[in-house]
Amino acid sequence: MKKYLGIAAVIVLIAGAGWWLFGRDNPEATARQVADAEASVELTPYPQQVLWGDTHLHTDNSIDAFGFGTRLGPEAALRFARGEKVTATSGMEAQIARPLDFLVIADHSDGLGATRRLYDAPRIAIQDPTLLKWHDMMHESPEQSQRAIGELITAASNGTLPEALRDPDTQEKATRTIWTKHLATLDKFYDPGTFTPIAGYEWTLMPGGNNLHRVVMYRDGYDKTSKTLPFPGLDGQVDGLFDYMDAYEEATGGRVLAIPHNSNLSNGLMFELTTPDGGPMTAEYARKRAQREPVVEATQIKGDSESHPFLSPNDEFANFGDVGWEIGNLSLTEAKEDSQLAGEYLREALKRGLSIEQQTGVNPYKFGMIGSTDSHTSLATADEDNFFGKHTGNEPNGERANAPQNLGTRVGRFGWHYLASGYAAVWAKGNTRAEIFDAMMRREVYATTGPRMVVRFFGGYDFSDNDFTADWVENAYTKGVPMGGELSDNGTAPQFIVSALKDPDGAHLDRVQIVKGWITADGALREKVFDVVWSDMDSRRPVGGKVPGVGDTVDRAAATYTNDIGAPELQTVWTDPEYSEGQNAFYYVRVLEIPTPRWTLFDAVRFGFELSAEALADSVSQERAYTSPIWVGPPATDATQES
Numbered sequence: 001m002k003k004y005l006g007i008a009a010v011i012v013l014i015a016g017a018g019w020w021l022f023g024r025d026n027p028e029a030t031a032r033q034v035a036d037a038e039a040s041v042e043l044t045p046y047p048q049q050v051l052w053g054d055t056h057l058h059t060d061n062s063i064d065a066f067g068f069g070t071r072l073g074p075e076a077a078l079r080f081a082r083g084e085k086v087t088a089t090s091g092m093e094a095q096i097a098r099p100l101d102f103l104v105i106a107d108h109s110d111g112l113g114a115t116r117r118l119y120d121a122p123r124i125a126i127q128d129p130t131l132l133k134w135h136d137m138m139h140e141s142p143e144q145s146q147r148a149i150g151e152l153i154t155a156a157s158n159g160t161l162p163e164a165l166r167d168p169d170t171q172e173k174a175t176r177t178i179w180t181k182h183l184a185t186l187d188k189f190y191d192p193g194t195f196t197p198i199a200g201y202e203w204t205l206m207p208g209g210n211n212l213h214r215v216v217m218y219r220d221g222y223d224k225t226s227k228t229l230p231f232p233g234l235d236g237q238v239d240g241l242f243d244y245m246d247a248y249e250e251a252t253g254g255r256v257l258a259i260p261h262n263s264n265l266s267n268g269l270m271f272e273l274t275t276p277d278g279g280p281m282t283a284e285y286a287r288k289r290a291q292r293e294p295v296v297e298a299t300q301i302k303g304d305s306e307s308h309p310f311l312s313p314n315d316e317f318a319n320f321g322d323v324g325w326e327i328g329n330l331s332l333t334e335a336k337e338d339s340q341l342a343g344e345y346l347r348e349a350l351k352r353g354l355s356i357e358q359q360t361g362v363n364p365y366k367f368g369m370i371g372s373t374d375s376h377t378s379l380a381t382a383d384e385d386n387f388f389g390k391h392t393g394n395e396p397n398g399e400r401a402n403a404p405q406n407l408g409t410r411v412g413r414f415g416w417h418y419l420a421s422g423y424a425a426v427w428a429k430g431n432t433r434a435e436i437f438d439a440m441m442r443r444e445v446y447a448t449t450g451p452r453m454v455v456r457f458f459g460g461y462d463f464s465d466n467d468f469t470a471d472w473v474e475n476a477y478t479k480g481v482p483m484g485g486e487l488s489d490n491g492t493a494p495q496f497i498v499s500a501l502k503d504p505d506g507a508h509l510d511r512v513q514i515v516k517g518w519i520t521a522d523g524a525l526r527e528k529v530f531d532v533v534w535s536d537m538d539s540r541r542p543v544g545g546k547v548p549g550v551g552d553t554v555d556r557a558a559a560t561y562t563n564d565i566g567a568p569e570l571q572t573v574w575t576d577p578e579y580s581e582g583q584n585a586f587y588y589v590r591v592l593e594i595p596t597p598r599w600t601l602f603d604a605v606r607f608g609f610e611l612s613a614e615a616l617a618d619s620v621s622q623e624r625a626y627t628s629p630i631w632v633g634p635p636a637t638d639a640t641q642e643s
Contacts, residue, residue: 031223034187038432041193046477047427047444050454051436053102054081054380055200055259055424056215056297056372061178062202063111063165065376066119067134067149068391069142072378074105074182078189078197081380088379090395094388096381097505098452100423101431102196103380104372105182106215109201109230110156111165112175115149128162130155146393156234157209157331166234175229183222190221192432199225203233203241203258209333211265214241215297215372219255219437227252237276239285242292255437261297261374263349264305264322265330268340271349271365273356281356286364295440298346298369298447298626299422301390302330306369306447306590306626307347310338315529316546317513317592321449323618324417332412347517350586350629351527354519357584368443368484368628369588371422382450384623387420387599394418398607401600401615416615420599421449425625427482443484446589446627451503457483457589459630463495463573472497483588484628488635493579496630498532499571500591508566510535510550510592510622514574518585529590532574535567552595554620559597559605566594588629592622 058065059077071089080086083099118131119138126132137148155161164170186197200217213233218225228251231244245256263270275285298306304321312318328335342348346369353365373380376391387396394400400415427444428435439445446455456473460480467475476497481487487494502509511534517527531547534540540548553562576587601619604611611619 030187031221034190034221037190037192038434041430041432043429043435045429046474047429047439047482048473049428049431051101051426051428051431052452053100053104053424053426053436054372054382055104055198055217055370056106056202056261056300056374057081057103057378057380058107058202058374058376059105059378060116061107061113061182062376063108063113063115064149064153065107065378065391066113066115067138067152068146068376068393070377070392074185074378075189077105077378077380078103078185080378082189082195086379088388088395089377089392090397092396094379097383097386099195100380102198102426102436104198104200104215104217105186106200106202108204109216110204110232110234111171112201112230113178114165114171114174117174128164130162131164142393146391153331154209154333156204157206157333159235161234168232171232172229179229180226183225187222190433194431196431196433196436198433198436201230203231205233205236205238205241206330207269209329209331210267210269211262211330212238212260212269213262214238214258214260214293216241216245216256216258217437217440219433220252221433224252224254239276239288242288245292257295257437257440258293259295259297259370260293261300261372262302262305262330263296263344263346264303264325266344267329267334267336268343271343271352273352281360281364283360283362286356286360286362289364290362290366293367294443295368295370295445295628296346297372299371299419299449300374301418301421302374303417303419304421304449305344305346308341308345310341311345311348312527312529317590317622317624320621320624321419321421324413327412347515347527351517351519351525354517354584354586355523355525358519358523366631368440368445369447369626370424370440370445371447371449372424373422382420382422384420384450384597384599385602387602390418396603396606398603398609401603402609402612414615416600416611416618419449423448423450423452425452425455443628444482446483446625448625449623451506451593451623451625453503453506453509453591453593453625454501455589455591455625455627456497456499457627457630458497459485459487459494459587459632460497461487461490461492461495463497465573467497467573468499468571481630483630485630487630487632489582489632491581493576494587494632495573495575496587497573498589500569500589500625502568502593507561507593507596507623508535508563508568509570510566510594511547512570512572513590513592514587515590516576516585516587518583528578530574533570533572535565535570550594552620554595554597556601556616556619557605559601561594561596563594582634584633586629586631589625589627591625593624595620595622
């Protein structure tokens with residue numbers, strides 16, 4: 001039996017279906033109202049504001065989130081993101097300290113709303129013994145409900161989900177109803193210029209428990225997105241997703257992109273040197289990935305994917321957010337080998353992209369970086385002192401930091417392994433769906449692990465320290481390219497202008513680094529991390545090529561810190577001292593804050609308990625930002641221009 005609808009069946013005209021369900025009987029008029037509101041937003045001549053958002057949030061429409069206990073839907077998620085106070089599933093009040101500018105609710109495409117339907121179904125009507133077991137567990141207790149979803153995730157990893165959760169005829173009708181209602185809710189909350197809900201979902205390819213998930217994100221409103229359905233992923237391949245995206249754009253005239261996430265849990269499969277079937281990498285496949293995946297998720301609740309000490313042994317800051325996530329894949333159905341790490345971490349993927357480009361003429365991994373939460377609570381917050389956890393089982397309480405918190409049914413991960421991370425920062429000309437989407441397509445974006453640092457990064461050949469005047473940003477756009485851009489090698493060393501401002505409500509900055517990766521003429525891949533500007537440069541002189549640590553003001557007993565160290569602002573113009581003509585390279589910025597308490601330390605003080613020795617040792621960290629790279633290489637050929 002064919003398990004999923006084909007592309008042609010997924011790209012369907014729904015002919016107004018769904019509008020009557022929620023009292024909107026004139027979709028054309030609503031579309032015109034949205035268009036008029038967007039048109040009223042005054043766009044700046046170049047990006048002058050950074051917009052903060054989350055592109056990866058789950059509500060009770062996700063099959064796992066509902067099973068974990070989440071009872072907040074998309075409306076509550078949108079209200080929370082725009083700054084309103086809501087009541088969390090656990091019963092406590094929840095409010096984000098500062099509203100977000102945009103939000104993508106990315107509920108799972110597979111089994112959309114299925115666990116809610118299973119929970120609500122009459123017991124006598126459930127024939128499948130596994131589904132009946134999970135139904136009873138969800139009704140028995142929150143703990144048993146979480147265990148049921150752990151079993152469901154493991155079954156999805158092993159390809160043993162009950163047919164009722166996989167059959168397209170069973171799922172299509174419910175998916176269409178939920179999806180069209182959801183899209184109308186997004187338009188209801190859309191306030192161009194102030195708050196932008198964006199249509200999307202999570203595509204959940206997971207062979208053997210190896211995470212190859214993508215968030216699919218649209219540029220469009222209801223008039224176009226209602227003509228498609230979320231594309232299922234459990235039994236698919238990534239080229240099938242790309243075909244779906246092509247079909248959507250051809251059928252509707254809309255735009256769509258995909259965001260790979262949690263590459264650190266793919267056991268080496270996310271950024272391979274081959275095609276998905278194991279064959280040699282082709283220019284066609286490389287071009288498709290570059291076209292369809294302009295940005296990737298560098299950091300989120302389930303760990304940080306920027307770097308790893310095994311791959312970057314000379315980088316003393318390469319281990320952020322790795323603990324607990326490096327032992328295996330998403331569901332812990334497979335242990336991880338060191339040889340797999342190169343296919344999981346973004347710095348290495350960027351280097352691999354240079355190697356593939358040398359062989360095929362096209363770089364498939366020329367991506368920008370963003371952060372997002374992957375929260376399954378409907379609450380999009382990446383603030384350490386306001387962390388609501390991965391799912392309702394680890395919303396704030398006195399046990400979650402030390403308790404086992406496994407996504408599957410196997411042991412090995414604990415609550416303190418979760419990060420309160422991250423956010424997507426977007427340089428845009430205005431707060432609209434089109435401007436946010438277009439910024440991601442041109443990769444003018446960056447990731448943070450939570451703090452709202454304001455980071456600018458430009459590359460060119462004619463910068464100087466005198467450029468830091470009142471209009472330096474406009475000048476930098478004129479003389480160079482912003483983060484995500486490409487420079488043609490002109491035979492001289494590239495220059496980079498970088499500026500970082502601390503989060504106005506957060507910690508001072510320790511340092512700004514530029515991470516360089518390049519490929520030699522004989523195909524060897526290299527990297528180096530340069531400290532380009534840091535606080536107290538007169539007293540913190542490099543020793544053995546390394547800048548000394550900034551210090552630590554954290555009071556572990558009180559979960560507090562002071563800004564007596566570090567700097568509120570760091571900026572510089574840096575010229576690559578190791579430039580080699582003709583070198584194909586990338587450069588990105590990493591900004592580090594001074595040490596601050598993690599959510600685990602805030603919990604210990606708030607609830608009055610002792611962290612385990614391991615958790616206490618990891619209870620202070622240096623939050624950070626990662627910009628999209630700037631690439632420097634030979635002038636573009638026709639092939640690279642198409643990529």
